Amino acid sequence: MENLVIQTEKLSEWVNEVIKKNKVFAPVKETDFSNFKIIDDYSEIDFTYLLPRVPAKKILFKQTETLFLFTPGSKGSVQTKEISDEKLVVFSLRTCDAKTFSILDPVFLGDYADPFYKSRRERSILIGLSCNKPNVNCFCTSFGDSPASSDYVDILLTDLDGKHLVEVVTERGKKFIDNYKKFFTSASKEDLDSKKKVEEQAIKGITRTMKLEGIPEKLDKMFEHPIWYENAMKCIGCGTCTFVCPTCHCFDMQDESTLREGARVRVWDYCMNPEYTHHASGHNPRPARMNRVRNRIFHKFNYYPINDNIVGCTGCGRCIDYCSVNIDVIDIINKIGEAES
Amino acid sequence: MVDKELLVKTAKKIVSREDVKYVVGYKQGTYGFVISPSFAYTPEDVDNFIYNPLCKKNLTVYPILEEKLPLRREEEEDKRKIGIVVKGCDSRALVQIIQEKGLTREDLVIIGIPCKGVIDLKKIEKRFPNQTEAVNVVETDNAEYILNISGAVQHIPKEELLSEVCKSCEYPNPTIYDFLIGEKIEVGEVPEYSGLKNLDETPLEDRWAYWEKHFQNCIRCYACREACPLCYCKTCMADMLEPQWIRRSVNLSENTAWNIMRAFHLAGRCISCGECESVCPVNIPLMELNKKLEKDVKEMFKYNAGLDTKEKTLFGTFNTEEPEEFIM
Amino acid sequence: MTKNSEGTFEIQNPYQPLLAKVVKITNEVDGARAIKTYKLVFQDEETKINFSFIPGQFVMVSVFGKGESTFAISSSSTQKDYIEISVMKHGKNTAALHELEEGDIVGVRGPYGNTFDVKGWEGKNIILIGGGIGQAPLRSVLNYILDNRDKYGTLDVIYGARTSSDICYKEEFAELEKRDDVNVHLSIDVEEEGWNNYVGFVPNNLMEVKPSSENAIAITCGPPIMIEYVIQNLLKLGFTEKQIYTTLEMRMKCGIGICGRCNIGNLYVCKDGPVFSYEQLKGLQGDM
Numbered sequence: 001m002e003n004l005v006i007q008t009e010k011l012s013e014w015v016n017e018v019i020k021k022n023k024v025f026a027p028v029k030e031t032d033f034s035n036f037k038i039i040d041d042y043s044e045i046d047f048t049y050l051l052p053r054v055p056a057k058k059i060l061f062k063q064t065e066t067l068f069l070f071t072p073g074s075k076g077s078v079q080t081k082e083i084s085d086e087k088l089v090v091f092s093l094r095t096c097d098a099k100t101f102s103i104l105d106p107v108f109l110g111d112y113a114d115p116f117y118k119s120r121r122e123r124s125i126l127i128g129l130s131c132n133k134p135n136v137n138c139f140c141t142s143f144g145d146s147p148a149s150s151d152y153v154d155i156l157l158t159d160l161d162g163k164h165l166v167e168v169v170t171e172r173g174k175k176f177i178d179n180y181k182k183f184f185t186s187a188s189k190e191d192l193d194s195k196k197k198v199e200e201q202a203i204k205g206i207t208r209t210m211k212l213e214g215i216p217e218k219l220d221k222m223f224e225h226p227i228w229y230e231n232a233m234k235c236i237g238c239g240t241c242t243f244v245c246p247t248c249h250c251f252d253m254q255d256e257s258t259l260r261e262g263a264r265v266r267v268w269d270y271c272m273n274p275e276y277t278h279h280a281s282g283h284n285p286r287p288a289r290m291n292r293v294r295n296r297i298f299h300k301f302n303y304y305p306i307n308d309n310i311v312g313c314t315g316c317g318r319c320i321d322y323c324s325v326n327i328d329v330i331d332i333i334n335k336i337g338e339a340e341s
Numbered sequence: 342m343v344d345k346e347l348l349v350k351t352a353k354k355i356v357s358r359e360d361v362k363y364v365v366g367y368k369q370g371t372y373g374f375v376i377s378p379s380f381a382y383t384p385e386d387v388d389n390f391i392y393n394p395l396c397k398k399n400l401t402v403y404p405i406l407e408e409k410l411p412l413r414r415e416e417e418e419d420k421r422k423i424g425i426v427v428k429g430c431d432s433r434a435l436v437q438i439i440q441e442k443g444l445t446r447e448d449l450v451i452i453g454i455p456c457k458g459v460i461d462l463k464k465i466e467k468r469f470p471n472q473t474e475a476v477n478v479v480e481t482d483n484a485e486y487i488l489n490i491s492g493a494v495q496h497i498p499k500e501e502l503l504s505e506v507c508k509s510c511e512y513p514n515p516t517i518y519d520f521l522i523g524e525k526i527e528v529g530e531v532p533e534y535s536g537l538k539n540l541d542e543t544p545l546e547d548r549w550a551y552w553e554k555h556f557q558n559c560i561r562c563y564a565c566r567e568a569c570p571l572c573y574c575k576t577c578m579a580d581m582l583e584p585q586w587i588r589r590s591v592n593l594s595e596n597t598a599w600n601i602m603r604a605f606h607l608a609g610r611c612i613s614c615g616e617c618e619s620v621c622p623v624n625i626p627l628m629e630l631n632k633k634l635e636k637d638v639k640e641m642f643k644y645n646a647g648l649d650t651k652e653k654t655l656f657g658t659f660n661t662e663e664p665e666e667f668i669m
Numbered sequence: 670m671t672k673n674s675e676g677t678f679e680i681q682n683p684y685q686p687l688l689a690k691v692v693k694i695t696n697e698v699d700g701a702r703a704i705k706t707y708k709l710v711f712q713d714e715e716t717k718i719n720f721s722f723i724p725g726q727f728v729m730v731s732v733f734g735k736g737e738s739t740f741a742i743s744s745s746s747t748q749k750d751y752i753e754i755s756v757m758k759h760g761k762n763t764a765a766l767h768e769l770e771e772g773d774i775v776g777v778r779g780p781y782g783n784t785f786d787v788k789g790w791e792g793k794n795i796i797l798i799g800g801g802i803g804q805a806p807l808r809s810v811l812n813y814i815l816d817n818r819d820k821y822g823t824l825d826v827i828y829g830a831r832t833s834s835d836i837c838y839k840e841e842f843a844e845l846e847k848r849d850d851v852n853v854h855l856s857i858d859v860e861e862e863g864w865n866n867y868v869g870f871v872p873n874n875l876m877e878v879k880p881s882s883e884n885a886i887a888i889t890c891g892p893p894i895m896i897e898y899v900i901q902n903l904l905k906l907g908f909t910e911k912q913i914y915t916t917l918e919m920r921m922k923c924g925i926g927i928c929g930r931c932n933i934g935n936l937y938v939c940k941d942g943p944v945f946s947y948e949q950l951k952g953l954q955g956d957m
Contacts, residue, residue, distance in 0.1 A: 030558055031624055032467075053623060054560060063560065064590045067684040072734030074773035078685060111940065112683045112925040136373060136471045207473045208372070223954045233380045236402055238564035240622050250929030253684070253922045254582075254589045257734040264684065264737070266922075267589045269930070270562065275580055276930055277920050277956075280738070280759035283893055285919065285933075285956045288408045295932070295956065303935035324398065324568055324620035326370040326377035582736075583761045 001174055003187035004166040006157075011164060012042035014183040018089055021179075022125075025059050026091040027052045036090070045092065050135050051316060055246035056097040057104065059090055060120045063243075067116075067264045072257040081263075083115060088124035096140050096316035098128050098152035100246040106308040107249055125176050128153035132198055134205040137317030139330060141203055142210040145315065148199035158195045165195050210315070210330045211337045216305035219298060221341040228297075231332060232290040234325040239270030241319035241327070247300065247312045250276075271296055297332060342480065343392045343454055343523055348426070351520045353384040355424040355450050364424030364452070365403050367396040373472035374465050378403070381424075392426070392522075394480050397459040397504065399614040400425055401434040401570040404444055422448055428456035430506075432515035433612035433647025434570035439517075440647075440654050441610075443573055446517075453518025455526045458499070458507030460486070462619065465502050506615035506628055509534040516648050536629040537636065552597070558623040559596040561589075565617035565627055566603065571610050578602065604630040609638045609655030612647040683925055686731055686776030688712040689752075691769055697755060697837045704802055704837050705767060706743065706755045709777060720780075722746050724787055724809035725916060725944040728779030729924045730754060735765035739921045741943070742780060743805040745812035752777075755805045755837060781924045782943045785888065785914065787813055794822035796880045798899050800829050800871045800891025804837050806916045806943075807890055818850055825880050829856035829871040833864055854878045872898035875906075882907040888914045893957065900947055913947035917957070933957055 006014060018024055019040065027034035029046035033053045039045060054063075069079040101121065108117035130148035131138070140147060150156040154173030158165040165187055168174050177184070242248040252269040255262055269276060272293070277286045286292050304312035313329070320328050348366070356364045368379035368389040376395045381387045404423045412418060427435065432453055438444045457480060466472070469490060479487045484499040500508075513526045539551045563579070566572040578586045579599055587602065588595045604627070611631040618627045638644050641664050644655045693708035709730075711717040723746055731737040738760070744753035758767045769775070787810065795814060797807045807826075814821050826845065830836045836855065845853050856867035856874040867874045871891065880887070887908055889899045896915050903913050919931035919938040926940035934955030936942065945953075 031555070033624065035558065064592065068682060070733040070776075074732065074769055074775075076733030076774050076776070077688065078733070078776065080682065080685060107927055110926060112927070113681075114927060115682050136473055205471075207471075220954070230380075233403075234378045236406065236564075236567040238567035238620070239560075239562035240564045240620070243560045243562045244622055249927070251922065251927075252589060253737065253928070255731075255734050255736050256588050256590060262734050264731075265590050266684075266928075267591060268560075269922075269928070271929070273563075279918065279920055280763065281892070281918075287410050289406070291956045298934075299929075299932070303932065306935045320372075322622040324564065324616075326375050328371040331371040583764075 001170070002168040002177075003192065004168065004177070004184035005187045005191055006164050006166055006184050008159070008163055010183050014180055015042040015045070015091065017180055017183075018091075022087040022089045024089045024091055025056075039091075047092070050131060050133065050138075051094060051097070051318065053318075054244060055100060055316065055318065056090055056093055057100050057246050057249070059088070060101065060117055060124065061104065061108070061249060062116075063268045065116055065266050067253065067266055070255075070257070070262050070264065072255075072259070072262040083119045085119075086123065088120060089127060090124060091127045092129040092157075093126055093153060094129065094131055094316075095145050095147055095149045095152065096138075096314040097246055098126055099140075099145065099314040101126070102152055103247045103304070103308075103310055103312055103314065104249055106310075125155070125172065126153040128156040130156065130158040130195070130198060131202050132159060134202055135317060135321070137208060137320040137330070138206050138315065139208050139210050139317060140315035141206050142212055142330075143311060143313070143315055146199055147202040147206065148195065158198055160191060160194045160198065163191075165191050208317075208330055210333050212311065212333065213337075215333055215337060216302050216311070218336060218341055219302040222336060222339070223294070223298075225336075225339060225341070227332065227335055227339065228290050228294040231327050232288070232293040234327055235272065235289045235293050236325060237272045237274070237289060237292070238324075239268075239272055240322050240324070242270040242272065242296070243268055244318040244322050246314050246316055246318075271299075293327070297329070301333065345390075345392060348392055348452065348454075348522050349387050349390050351452055351522065352381060352387045352390055352424065352426070355452070355520075356381050356387060357384055358422075358450075360421055361424050361450060362419060362421035364426070364450070365400050366390040366426040366452075367392060367398070367400075369475050373474070374460075374462060374469075374476055374478070390426075392454060393478050394458070394460045394486060395462070395465075395478055396428075397462065397615075397619060399428075399431045399434060399568070399570055399616045401427060401431050401438070402568060402616075404448060405438070405570065405573045422450050424450040424452065426452045426454065427515055427518070428454050428459070429510065429513040429515055430456075430612050430614040431570075432517050433512060434614065435647075436517050436650050437571060437610055437612060437647040437654070438573070439650045440652065440657075446650060451515070451518045451520070453515030453521045455514045455521070455523050456507075456510075457513065457526060458503050458510065460502045461504040463624070464504075468497075468502070504615055504619070505536060506534070506613050506618075506632075508532060509632075510613070511645075512648070517650060534628075534632045534636070536626060537633055539626075539629055540633045553593060555623075555625045556596045556600055557593050559591070559600060559625060560623060561591050561596065561599060562622060564620040564622060565625075568616045568620040569607070570614070570616070571607060571612070572603070578606075600625065600627070600630070604634060607631060608634040609642070609644055610646050611635055683778070684923070686729070686737075686778045687716050688774055689777045691771055691773045691775060692751065694769065694771055697839070698757075698835055700834070702835065703758045703767060704755055706753055706838075707766070707769070707775075708744075708751050708753050709775065710751045711777070712774070717750060720752070722752070722780035723784035724813050725785035725806060726780035726782050727806075727924070727943060728752065728754065728777050728781070729921075730766070731776035732762055732765040732769070733776060736762035737776070737778075737922075738762045738766075739918075739924065741806035741809065741916065743808045745809050745816060747813055747816035755802060755808075757802045778924060781939055783941065785810055785916075785944055790886050791817075791820045792822065792884075794824070794881070794883070794885040796825045796827065796885055796887040798827045798871060798875060798887060798889040798891075800895045801831070801835065802837060803889075803891030803895070804828055805890075807888060808838060808841075810888060815851070822884065824851045825854065825878065826851060827854045827856075827871065827875055827878055829858070829867075829874060831858045833857050833861055870898070871895050872902045875899060875902050879906060882909070882912060886912055886914065888916075890916045903947075910948035910951060911946060915945055915947070915950070916943045917945060918943070
């Protein structure tokens with residue numbers, strides 16, 4: 001749509017301008033990792049880590065959300081939860097985190113739109129930042145994406161050493177950037193060429209590949225394959241893989257109240273927990289770890305493709321990075337590709 | 342160095358027995374420094390077993406994770422034993438669970454490994470990022486690790502990569518085993534755990550700020566609970582709805598409640614394997630809590646968990662000499 | 670519903686229930702596995718008039734402060750101005766429901782899920798096969814058919830419970846037995862003094878009744894294991910996969926296909942079900 005340039009020393013000025021009128025989320029340094037947080041000043045942003053520990057889904061689909069308020073008890077009543085109209089900016093999104101929303105949209109904006117997700121989605125500007133040095137378990141390229149992809153953001157920044165290329169991708173991004181014209185100049189052909197080089201370099205840095213071809217269809221025939229037992233034996237049933245996953249969207253709903261007031265809240269839930277599907281009657285359709293590990297992989301690589309024509313994985317690699325027992329989704333999918341069905 | 346051949350030979354012998362279902366040990370993981378648990382059902386499966394200083398994972402969580410699914414008609418319960426590879430701390434977990442009657446001694450065939458300490462994966466991955474290829478690590482006799490990374494041999498002082506809990510390990514030798522791989526290690530003077538200053542020494546406000554910062558990051562994935570061999574309650578108090586001890590909302594207050602309650606439930610039971618801390622995806626220094634309680638228990642009750650299956654648990658005993666200042 | 674400050678758009682909040690008053694409570698079964706039926710009337714006049722559903726659909730019912738659970742609507746859509754649900758005491762929320770008195774307020778969301786094809790089944794012989802509390806969704810179909818009796822062929826109701834005191838809707842079954850346009854076949858699992866009907870499991874009673882598959886539709890609901898054997902036996906009796914329907918239960922939270930837990934394969938029981946033909950079920954690969 002429009003290609004601009006901002007001098008890197010001007011970046012802080014621009015972002016601080018943006019902060020004045022928007023709630024800006026950006027990676028902030030924690031003890032020894034970074035996480036998306038609301039920032040008050042550009043200086044809080046931490047560019048040293050490639051990916052914030054908890055993915056950007058948490059900004060639009062919060063881990064804890066109040067759905068409505070109520071007066072508890074048998075003479076109860078309900079009060080609607082007001083939804084804010086603050087403008088949101090998500091800054092420094094990587095491709096894999098930005099793609100999250102194109103995968104979550106069919107879920108949250110389907111037959112019944114989720115008002116909280118929908119409202120935030122409409123209120124937010126996604127500003128991407130190209131990766132220049134991918135992590136060991138990065139594999140977005142396996143999905144045909146690029147670490148410098150502008151496909152899923154409104155605006156994409158690429159660090160060109162001294163200046164940043166600013167690709168304005170969407171109408172919404174254009175409207176947004178027009179408020180801050182004084183910070184930008186037009187990009188030259190050389191700038192675009194430099195970006196290509198950065199992109200090529202980054203792609204070279206991605207060493208692991210998931211061979212996806214034919215996998216969704218092949219899985220149809222592999223529901224009863226020993227590979228599920230092999231991996232599930234290792235699984236300890238924690239929620240790490242689901243909570244750090246940019247596309248896992250399951251949640252629980254619970255009432256939290258005092259004597260006089262209460263709220264129904266939803267919190268992220270994890271399908272690796274036996275309680276997750278446990279019926280009140282005692283029956284559990286997924287009683288073993290095998291059922292649960294299999295369901296998670298099928299959900300992403302078979303059910304998602306069937307229902308929404310997209311693979312439910314963005315290749316961020318977090319589930320591999322933080323699994324303590326080396327359940328490695330790249331390895332699983334590649335073994336499925338090789339296995340006899 | 343642990344004799345791999347002897348380990349494999351022993352595991353093969355065990356897995357060949359009719360009364361053994363499988364042996365769980367370690368194998369090379371799918372990338373870099375990562376080690377994977379390995380389940381061997383046949384002698385051939387044992388061939389991929391390895392043992393090196395990266396084998397930190399406490400495998401004793403697995404016998405408890407065995408699902409007891411409802412039996413179909415004419416199906417019989419599989420009562421075969423589980424073979425398991427354990428280090429000193431891991432073996433103490435088994436002793437503790439047996440004391441608590443969570444497992445019986447007869448459920449297990451135990452391969453013990455005297456342990457010189459294991460590498461903290463977070464430390465080594467930080468030092469050598471982006472390792473795709475498997476890396477073999479060998480410990481020398483003069484407190485060094487030798488790493489062969491893409492053809493370049495690196496000598497790293499052991500101190501720099503060793504897990505913090507291992508530095509104050511009192512029980513490197515398995516306290517329970519059927520087979521021992523290698524010679525027992527002599528235990529000299531053990532330095533005190535160095536991470537207690539955030540609970541003991543710093544001013545109250547700083548202490549609170551420190552823990553607040555960490556608990557705020559907790560995502561309540563319960564990896565600490567699931568990885569802990571001693572967190573095996575059928576229904577965890579965190580999952581109970583009636584009464585609901587801890588709300589599901591993820592915020593500082595509930596996160597603090599969760600982490601502190603868990604620490605207290607492990608008082609006199611924690612065996613310092615450090616598993617909770619190493620699996621935590623947001624790096625909460627959980628061992629500092631556990632070690633503080635371990636120290637208190639030791640001072641007040643002269644009690645060390647997981648040493649002898651015939652001993653009673655701390656909370657299963659009472660004597661009139663015990664301090665009681667903390668009782669209202 | 671909520672407005673933003675400019676008041677330009679309104680967002681429906683599908684998680685927020687409407688209020689309904691409990692106008693009548695019927696004790697169906699006593700004891701540890703107690704069942705009660707609740708007649709609910711929406712508080713809001715507009716909803717009271719406009720709320721419509723088709724047998725097979727379900728609602729989410731809350732006791733505020735205790736939680737929310739899924740219940741099949743057990744009344745028929747021909748019965749206007751109210752809905753009924755039957756509740757077995759199992760967990761935190763159902764225990765709270767059992768504490769309620771007439772006049773109390775609950776939250777209701779719905780109706781959700783797909784429906785029995787009651788219109789499409791006109792002219793057919795209908796066989797309802799239920800077990801325990803699984804009769805609830807079948808009762809909706811049953812009453813719908815009774816209110817449109819001339820549009821359907823023969824009507825058989827096969828129902829079983831553990832003991833005679835576990836039978837749900839006892840009085841209604843007693844009334845049904847007096848009618849000559851419906852055949853009722855009751856059973857209990859074990860012998861009991863004074864029981865004159867069949868003793869044994871529901872699938873076995875089905876083989877005793879031996880309904881003809883000709884121009885028939887069989888609908889079954891009950892414990893998973895009962896459904897499994899009923900379907901096997903229906904097939905033995907010559908029913909085709911297209912003539913057999915069931916309605917499934919799964920743990921649900923949102924009821925609207927977002928929260929993720931009720932899937933069987935790629936289908937969500939809450940929005941692609943809960944009603945499935947055996948033809949669909951057979952092709953389904955998933956944990957049930």
